[in-house]
Amino acid sequence: MNYDNFYDKSKGEYWSLESMSLEQKVNYIGLNIWHMINLLVIGYLIYIVIKTIGKNILEIRREK
Numbered sequence: 001m002n003y004d005n006f007y008d009k010s011k012g013e014y015w016s017l018e019s020m021s022l023e024q025k026v027n028y029i030g031l032n033i034w035h036m037i038n039l040l041v042i043g044y045l046i047y048i049v050i051k052t053i054g055k056n057i058l059e060i061r062r063e064k
Contacts, residue, residue: 012019020028 007014007019017025017028
């Protein structure tokens, strides 16, 4: 982003949406959405791993 190079104090506080152009807002919001999607996928993968490990542990205990 070119935000740091062309920041203008008269347009608002630094990193506020009001001080950004439309293109910068789209990039900023899109990046945050991308981070949220990544967190959800990582959380789901962790859930799958924990569920699989738990299932394997229960099977091992039943065999004994």
